[in-house]
Amino acid sequence: MVKTSRKGSWYEIVVPEEWTSFTLDQLLRHIWKAPKKMIHSLRMDQKVLVNGQSPEWNKLFTRGDKLQLRLFEEEESSAVPAYHPIDVLFEDDHLLILNKPAGMDTHPNEPGQTNTLANAAAFHIQSSGETLNVRHVHRLDRDTTGAVLFSKTALAGAILDRMLEERQIKRTYLAITDGLIKKKKGKIIKPIGRDRHHSVRRRVSPTGQKAVTNYEVTRLMREEKKTLVRCSLETGRTHQIRVHFSDMGHPLSGDTLYGGSSSYGRQALHAVKIELFHPFTGEALSCHAPFKDNPEIFHNIDLSTI
Structure with missing residues (x-):
């Protein structure tokens, strides 16, 4: 190292x-x-x-x-610092990994917005006595929970953006789908584009962007007629996991936007682990994001085995 x-x-x-x-x-x-x-x-x-x-x-x-x-010069934050309770999974001079709760956007979508994870990250940095512009490297949907990576300097952010593009940052998700998935593992390769009939939805479309999702069945929940799956992405399209499983005929439980049941108050999707090599030291980093739902959605899962 x-x-x-x-x-x-x-x-x-x-x-x-x-x-x-x-x-x-x-x-x-x-x-x-x-x-x-x-x-x-x-x-x-x-x-x-x-x-x-x-x-x-x-x-x-x-x-x-x-x-x-x-690298560490004063720079005004692009997100307004605002206090929200946060769960820090990892932090050093360059990186910050937070565990995003449900019901919170990753970053502001309009000027002056202060109720996002980026606002909380900016406040966290400010409260430590620094004036740095924390930047999100990737994002999660509003009701998807789990690990989100931020950079604390411009150079770290540029390197991490490139690492993400080159698939050198591995993100693992857990999801619960409606129905019992028979195939134990698979690779979904279907392009995703906008749904012209709905401003928020995405859909599998031959004219869409390439999208690749790898999945493995972790547990068949026979009594509930659901399946716990572990997923990893080779691309990062909006709503990718949600769209791919809906297209399979197994929408995520709680994901009513894509035809899922109303079993939970949100789509059952959690970014459970993020792995990367530190952009400067080369240190192998692996962070697990504990579940925070109350009531619980994911039961009896040992994070160390994922």
């Missing part, structure tokens, strides 16, 4: 042996794949140093070099 430390507004990385085959320019452009505009800004504003000096961008790193990046 790469050795790092924070010193005020600067982030210091001790260059490991495996970095000695590339340059600072290659690190930013080809390893981290930071946006060109961001790299230009770091360079022009002298926010990158090596051993305390202006760097030679095309010189190979030497093991033990101290790479310093000015």
Whole structure:
């Protein structure tokens, strides 16, 4: 794991042996794949140093070099800080993972909105004495619960966005469907587009965007005539899991928008785990999100086995 430390507004990385085959320019452009505009800004504003000096961008790193990046500068939050109780699953200088409750949007959808998870994240950062712009890396539907990843700096956010696009961030979901699914595991590959008859709904459509959902039956709930399934996504389309299972003839329980029963007060969908390698240190991170529903929706599940 790469050795790092924070010193005020600067982030210091001790260059490991495996970095000695590339340059600072290659690190930013080809390893981290930071946006060109961001790299230009770091360079022009002298926010990158090596051993305390202006760097030679095309010189190979030497093991033990101290790479310093000015990442932690004051920046106004794009979401209005507003207090809401939150469940922090992981936090360091760069990342924040929160456990989203039901009935809360991930981010504001209109100016001045203050009742979202992003508002709560901004307040959390502010209350720790920092002025940083926390950014959501992905989102969950209003009534879907579980792990949501935020970045705390612009560079971390850019790297995480790229990791998400390249499927280097794995998100695992648990869902309860209506009916008993006979096939134990499968891959649903059906494009999803807007439903022109409904402003909110999505539907399987040959002209839609590619959407791939992997699923595995975890438990057949025979008495309730329901199925507990574990899902992972290869794409991140709006309402993807909900649309795919509805199209299968097994809508999520509680998901009345897509034909599900009214068994629960919301769709039975929970983002139970998120896994990734830390964008700077390379540390393997794995966070489980405990269930928060009252009354419970998901019963007798050992999160450590997922």
